[in-house]
Amino acid sequence: MNFRIEPERYELREGPAYDFSFDRRGFFKALGGGIVVVSLITRAEAQESGGGRARGRSMPQEIAAWLHIDQNGAVTVYTGKVEVGQNARTNITQAAAEELGAPVSAIEVVMGDTDRVPYDMGTFGSMTTPQMVPQIRKASAAARAMLPPGAWSSIDFASIAKQGTLLQAVTGDAKPKATSSWTVMGTSVPKVHGRDFVTGKHRYAADVKLPGMLYGRVLRPARFDATLGSLDKTAAEKVPGATIVQDGDFAGVVAPTPHAAAAALNALKAQWKSQPQTSSKTLFADLERNSAPESRSTHESGSIDQGLSAASHKLEADYTVAYIAHAPLEPRAAVAQWDADKLTVWTGTQRPFGVQSELAQAFHIPEQNVHVMMPDTGSGYGGKHTGEAAIEAARLAKGAGKPVKLVWTREEEFTWAYFRPAGVIKVRSGVDAEGRLTAWEFHNYNSGTSGIHTLYDVANQKIVFHASKYPLRQGSYRGLAATANHFAREVHMDELAAAAGIEPLEFRLRNLKDDRFKAVLHAAADRFGWGRRKPAAGTGFGIAGGFEKGSYVAACAEVQISPGQAPRVVRVVESFECGAVINPDQLRNQVEGSIIQGLGGALFEAIDFEDGKILNPRFSRYRVPRFQDVPQLDVVLVDRKDLPSAGAGETPIVTVAPAIANAIFAAGGQRLRAMPLVRSRINPTTSGGTAR
Amino acid sequence: MARNLELLVNGVQHSISAEPARTLLTVLRDELDLTGTKYGCGEGQCGACTVMIDGIATRSCQTGLSAAAGHKITTIEGLEQQGSLDPLQQAFLDVDAMQCAYCAPGMIMSGAALLAKNHNPTEAEIIQAMQGNMCRCGTYPRIVAAVRLAAAKSRRSVA
Numbered sequence: 077m078n079f080r081i082e083p084e085r086y087e088l089r090e091g092p093a094y095d096f097s098f099d100r101r102g103f104f105k106a107l108g109g110g111i112v113v114v115s116l117i118t119r120a121e122a123q124e125s126g127g128g129r130a131r132g133r134s135m136p137q138e139i140a141a142w143l144h145i146d147q148n149g150a151v152t153v154y155t156g157k158v159e160v161g162q163n164a165r166t167n168i169t170q171a172a173a174e175e176l177g178a179p180v181s182a183i184e185v186v187m188g189d190t191d192r193v194p195y196d197m198g199t200f201g202s203m204t205t206p207q208m209v210p211q212i213r214k215a216s217a218a219a220r221a222m223l224p225p226g227a228w229s230s231i232d233f234a235s236i237a238k239q240g241t242l243l244q245a246v247t248g249d250a251k252p253k254a255t256s257s258w259t260v261m262g263t264s265v266p267k268v269h270g271r272d273f274v275t276g277k278h279r280y281a282a283d284v285k286l287p288g289m290l291y292g293r294v295l296r297p298a299r300f301d302a303t304l305g306s307l308d309k310t311a312a313e314k315v316p317g318a319t320i321v322q323d324g325d326f327a328g329v330v331a332p333t334p335h336a337a338a339a340a341l342n343a344l345k346a347q348w349k350s351q352p353q354t355s356s357k358t359l360f361a362d363l364e365r366n367s368a369p370e371s372r373s374t375h376e377s378g379s380i381d382q383g384l385s386a387a388s389h390k391l392e393a394d395y396t397v398a399y400i401a402h403a404p405l406e407p408r409a410a411v412a413q414w415d416a417d418k419l420t421v422w423t424g425t426q427r428p429f430g431v432q433s434e435l436a437q438a439f440h441i442p443e444q445n446v447h448v449m450m451p452d453t454g455s456g457y458g459g460k461h462t463g464e465a466a467i468e469a470a471r472l473a474k475g476a477g478k479p480v481k482l483v484w485t486r487e488e489e490f491t492w493a494y495f496r497p498a499g500v501i502k503v504r505s506g507v508d509a510e511g512r513l514t515a516w517e518f519h520n521y522n523s524g525t526s527g528i529h530t531l532y533d534v535a536n537q538k539i540v541f542h543a544s545k546y547p548l549r550q551g552s553y554r555g556l557a558a559t560a561n562h563f564a565r566e567v568h569m570d571e572l573a574a575a576a577g578i579e580p581l582e583f584r585l586r587n588l589k590d591d592r593f594k595a596v597l598h599a600a601a602d603r604f605g606w607g608r609r610k611p612a613a614g615t616g617f618g619i620a621g622g623f624e625k626g627s628y629v630a631a632c633a634e635v636q637i638s639p640g641q642a643p644r645v646v647r648v649v650e651s652f653e654c655g656a657v658i659n660p661d662q663l664r665n666q667v668e669g670s671i672i673q674g675l676g677g678a679l680f681e682a683i684d685f686e687d688g689k690i691l692n693p694r695f696s697r698y699r700v701p702r703f704q705d706v707p708q709l710d711v712v713l714v715d716r717k718d719l720p721s722a723g724a725g726e727t728p729i730v731t732v733a734p735a736i737a738n739a740i741f742a743a744g745g746q747r748l749r750a751m752p753l754v755r756s757r758i759n760p761t762t763s764g765g766t767a768r
Numbered sequence: 769m770a771r772n773l774e775l776l777v778n779g780v781q782h783s784i785s786a787e788p789a790r791t792l793l794t795v796l797r798d799e800l801d802l803t804g805t806k807y808g809c810g811e812g813q814c815g816a817c818t819v820m821i822d823g824i825a826t827r828s829c830q831t832g833l834s835a836a837a838g839h840k841i842t843t844i845e846g847l848e849q850q851g852s853l854d855p856l857q858q859a860f861l862d863v864d865a866m867q868c869a870y871c872a873p874g875m876i877m878s879g880a881a882l883l884a885k886n887h888n889p890t891e892a893e894i895i896q897a898m899q900g901n902m903c904r905c906g907t908y909p910r911i912v913a914a915v916r917l918a919a920a921k922s923r924r925s926v927a
């Protein structure tokens with residue numbers, strides 16, 4: 077099947093418009109002697125990856141990554157990708173070490189520093205592994221070929237460096253090592269710089285401290301889409317050391333301590349003007365009512381009407397998915413410093429170059445005047461694509477004439493970031509007497525197109541995404557809409573299996589041709605004991621499978637229900653296949669983490685809003701998974717050494733919710749068609765630490 | 769009004785001039801530059817700010833300065849002794865009990881406080897003690913494994 081792939085509408089991927097000259101010799105000479113290898117991609121590839129219009133960058137768009145080996149044999153790899161907990165840094169280190177034949181400790185990776193690394197659109201969409209890792213391997217393999225043969229420790233790097241800067245550019249396909257001869261890739265190298273994290277030495281953006289730095293706070297409107305009517309600064313200005321910064325609807329304060337900044341903020345008296353806004357109570361009806369009838373992304377083959385008339389069982393059902401928050405444990409933070417019209421910013425973002433563009437635009441300065449640095453960050457899950465905190469910190473720093481640190485409060489993070497889009501999904505389907513799909517009609521309102529297509533074999537299908545007028549700021553999220561689309565599809569498949577009287581795994585296999593999909597279903601089912609074990613009374617087993625971003629996943633869940641109590645997820649087995657595995661232990665870690673984060677969206681996470689306000693903008697009102705929520709977990713990695721490696725940070729999340737919903741039904745519970753499945757306001761008591 | 773206070777942090781006495789209403793968290797981070805202790809929520813819900821006060825795991829975002837003065841405060845920076853890691857720090861590395869690791873300092877402080885009281889906690893006791901620490905990346909099973917590993921190793925070295 078050949079689907080038109082529509083770029084995910086909630087990914088931000090504009091690059092800037094021009095590409096000016098670059099003094100290649102000069103740039104690399106500054107490094108001192110040694111070997112420099114730049115990995116080039118074609119202009120077309122660069123355009124495809126969003127780098128096609130890299131204006132005034134320190135490096136031209138065709139450079140994907142580069143590395144330098146100095147007189148001591150220290151290797152520095154430069155990439156625009158960033159580390160947000162997905163362990164890209166470790167994987168890239170492994171790739172370089174493997175191809176160079178160097179020890180892991182010889183390699184340092186510079187990531188997401190806009191003055192030093194080549195342009196990169198951003199770290200999202202599980203693209204680091206399939207796109208960046210091959211570039212690093214290519215450059216490293218070429219560098220290895222420039223070195224004398226023999227063990228790394230026997231190489232005389234000093235005499236190589238004496239010859240000056242040996243520069244080479246590699247293009248096209250390199251011939252990296254065969255998977256079968258890997259010694260570093262494919263092994264569980266521990267997290268690079270792990271020691272800095274467990275000792276608290278690593279400085280996240282919020283930990284950066286500059287001489288003379290002040291602390292900022294931003295005045296937030298009482299509601300979304302409000303404009304500032306009036307602002308009385310009198311009392312705030314009396315707070316010792318405080319400066320008030322106002323620019324149109326933006327207002328904020330800076331002060332020598334966070335405490336004084338908070339006092340000044342509280343002393344500001346503002347009047348806001350806003351229009352009445354909708355509420356989460358009417359969200360799903362609103363999304364459907366305010367939607368476009370058809371869209372560019374309609375996919376149609378065969379005839380739904382014919383398919384339905386050939387069916388012996390027909391089904392129609394609606395599914396909903398609530399808005400949820402990323403809630404990264406490190407909220408947005410930035411430190412900004414001006415030097416005349418040059419701006420330096422440290423911030424946690426998945427798109428340092430995107431933030432650089434945003435800053436240049438906001439302050440009407442050229443991009444080359446903006447230097448963005450991204451210290452390894454306290455996660456993002458797709459939630460840190462934008463540069464709000466950076467812009468605000470920079471505006472405050474400009475007003476104060478001093479460097480400023482701005483750390484969003486948890487409430488700000490829950491309110492002024494963006495959310496995973498809510499959605500309504502309507503499915504109409506039919507199966508024949510043999511349990512084969514005859515018709516599949518699938519309409520997604522607002523939540524998005526990722527994972528919208530079915531891998532089940534059905535001739536008559538119509539799949540439509542409907543854009544909608546949406547009430548909250550929405551954007552990327554781990555797995556994007558693939559979670560919503562898999563939830564609707566895999567629950568609906570279960571409903572069809574029940575209608576046709578066919579066992580759910582058998583029903584899926586009967587409608588599948590894709591061998592990789594079948595393999596993960598079998599792998600999860602085998603480990604789980606599907607078909608061999610009988611559920612205890614009040615317990616049910618559910619299964620779900622899926623495909624997204626080059627990888628396949630299946631999950632089996634065991635859930636216990638008892639009257640008057642929230643269902644308890646007892647066990648989850650998930651199988652995952654993303655081609656050749658680069659780091660088994662860290663892959664396992666990612667899959668476990670995805671399952672656990674997925675439990676939140678599946679069971680209890682939902683943003684409540686009303687009239688332009690978020691009603692639950694705190695962890696005490698927005699429940700996320702905790703220790704007690706974790707079921708028995710079993711991850712089965714299907715390692716396909718014969719296939720290229722795909723990313724793994726996202727896809728393992730997509731089957732969690734449908735497997736649980738299907739298990740609840742199997743346990744004798746209701747057929748649940750809304751995520752979250754169990755709306756519980758109860759926040760399990762947070763014991764273990766005292767307050768004084 | 770700012771007042772002078774004495775704080776004993778990681779064995780070092782500090783004289784601080786600060787408003788007594790300020791939280792221990794911001795003073796550790798912003799005055800003493802001990803940034804291993806993290807802000808995650810400011811309402812006692814996430815545990816990212818956990819330190820030990822007289823050996824007890826405490827949320828520094830909920831602790832006023834005057835309540836902390838005169839007590840023995842230990843932060844993540846104070847766990848390492850002469851370049852060697854606390855067994856729980858080492859166990860976090862051994863089982864890779866982190867992804868973004870933003871929760872790790874608070875987790876380690878909660879876990880170390882538990883291990884100081886209970887040398888051989890069961891899984892249920894670990895979960896109970898650490899329920900107030902949040903890991904948004906979902907590394908909980910590894911954190912439990914790290915606490916158990918540290919406990920097992922310390923038992924072995926004592927034996």
Ligand code: FES
Nearest residue numbers: 808809810815829
């Ligand atoms: S910051 Fe103190 S508990 Fe979250």
Ligand code: FES
Nearest residue numbers: 867869871903905
């Ligand atoms: S590792 Fe990211 S919050 Fe725990």
